[in-house]
Amino acid sequence: MFSKACEYGIRAATYIASQSKLSRRVSLKEIADEIDSPVAFTAKILQQLSRNKIIDSVKGASGGFEISRSQIDHIKLSQIVYAIDGNNVYVGCGLGLKKCNASKPCPVHDKFVQIREDLKNMLENTSLDEMTTGLEVGLTYLKR
Amino acid sequence: MFSKACEYGIRAATYIASQSKLSRRVSLKEIADEIDSPVAFTAKILQQLSRNKIIDSVKGASGGFEISRSQIDHIKLSQIVYAIDGNNVYVGCGLGLKKCNASKPCPVHDKFVQIREDLKNMLENTSLDEMTTGLEVGLTYLKR
DNA sequence: ATTTAATAGGACATTTTTATCCGATTTAAT
DNA sequence: ATTAAATCGGATAAAAATGTCCTATTAAAT
Numbered sequence: 001m002f003s004k005a006c007e008y009g010i011r012a013a014t015y016i017a018s019q020s021k022l023s024r025r026v027s028l029k030e031i032a033d034e035i036d037s038p039v040a041f042t043a044k045i046l047q048q049l050s051r052n053k054i055i056d057s058v059k060g061a062s063g064g065f066e067i068s069r070s071q072i073d074h075i076k077l078s079q080i081v082y083a084i085d086g087n088n089v090y091v092g093c094g095l096g097l098k099k100c101n102a103s104k105p106c107p108v109h110d111k112f113v114q115i116r117e118d119l120k121n122m123l124e125n126t127s128l129d130e131m132t133t134g135l136e137v138g139l140t141y142l143k144r
Numbered sequence: 145m146f147s148k149a150c151e152y153g154i155r156a157a158t159y160i161a162s163q164s165k166l167s168r169r170v171s172l173k174e175i176a177d178e179i180d181s182p183v184a185f186t187a188k189i190l191q192q193l194s195r196n197k198i199i200d201s202v203k204g205a206s207g208g209f210e211i212s213r214s215q216i217d218h219i220k221l222s223q224i225v226y227a228i229d230g231n232n233v234y235v236g237c238g239l240g241l242k243k244c245n246a247s248k249p250c251p252v253h254d255k256f257v258q259i260r261e262d263l264k265n266m267l268e269n270t271s272l273d274e275m276t277t278g279l280e281v282g283l284t285y286l287k288r
Numbered sequence: 289a290t291t292t293a294a295t296a297g298g299a300c301a302t303t304t305t306t307a308t309c310c311g312a313t314t315t316a317a318t
Numbered sequence: 319a320t321t322a323a324a325t326c327g328g329a330t331a332a333a334a335a336t337g338t339c340c341t342a343t344t345a346a347a348t
Contacts, residue, residue, distance in 0.1 A: 147336090148335075149336075183337095183338090184338050202344095202345090203345065204343090204344045204346060206346060207346090
């Protein structure tokens with residue numbers, strides 16, 4: 001569905017959000033540890049998220065990553081997915097045709113449109129804040 | 145969503161089915177040409193489909209690929225996807241967790257379960273025969 | 289029997305994705 | 319000012335996916 005990079009990205013942003021809600025800025029190392037991801041690779045992904053203004057990075061000693069309270073509410077999963085995987089997830093043809101569309105569709109065009117639309121809606125309606133609610137009470141997890 | 149191999153596989157199987165309905169056995173070259181795929185790579189995929197009894201291959205002069213009439217009706221897209229990509233598409237965790245499940249879920253577990261379930265149902269309920277109906281009347285396409 | 293047209297399959301090549309390493313830069317604390 | 323702790327970013331490495339090439343095998347036609 002998503003690339004590994006995107007999966008790590010969502011998990012990382014979710015962890016950062018959960019800690020930002022506690023006013024804790026977190027380091028790369030802590031993030032990678034808490035979401036069980038390769039450290040250096042995660043660094044690259046955090047850079048991408050930072051460049052896309054999805055997370056804030058602070059350089060230097062006692063630096064790290066954080067997300068402002070207000071942003072946590074209105075950043076949606078769709079923004080993270082778009083920043084890392086682009087819009088391929090919900091616009092590309094299910095059978096890989098370059099110019100598949102309603103007027104020259106592949107045999108499963110309509111069926112895929114439906115599923116991708118559902119996925120898109122889900123991603124666009126799930127905020128980082130919502131992602132963290134289960135985490136805080138130990139109902140959901142970000143590793144293993 | 146699917147690997148390139150799987151996309152080619154679905155398109156190839158669909159084309160073979162459409163021609164088998166006309167009692168035409170088709171060659172690798174013709175298939176690759178009609179679905180706009182790399183010839184040698186397509187050969188590998190057809191081998192996989194053949195080993196998985198999804199298509200029949202006939203060696204030697206005037207050989208090629210075909211699907212028996214009866215099979216065309218009851219082969220579902222899910223079988224093709226499974227033969228090439230395994231069941232990752234609808235069982236893997238959306239965030240890449242190895243052991244994500246209802247009792248230890250990732251933050252989007254329920255939402256992904258829903259979407260994957262829809263995808264699974266769609267694949268399990270779409271037969272190769274259904275894939276060919278639009279093709280025959282020029283309503284759907286397998287290339288570009 | 290020989291030739292020809294086809295798939296089978298192993299080895300190899302290329303590209304993309306995933307992952308690592310290291311020096312440069314920034315900033316807080318001493 | 320110096321040191322220590324952190325991110326940034328470029329170069330490189332490893333693994334996986336995609337794609338190619340060549341020989342072997344098969345079977346029909348001559």
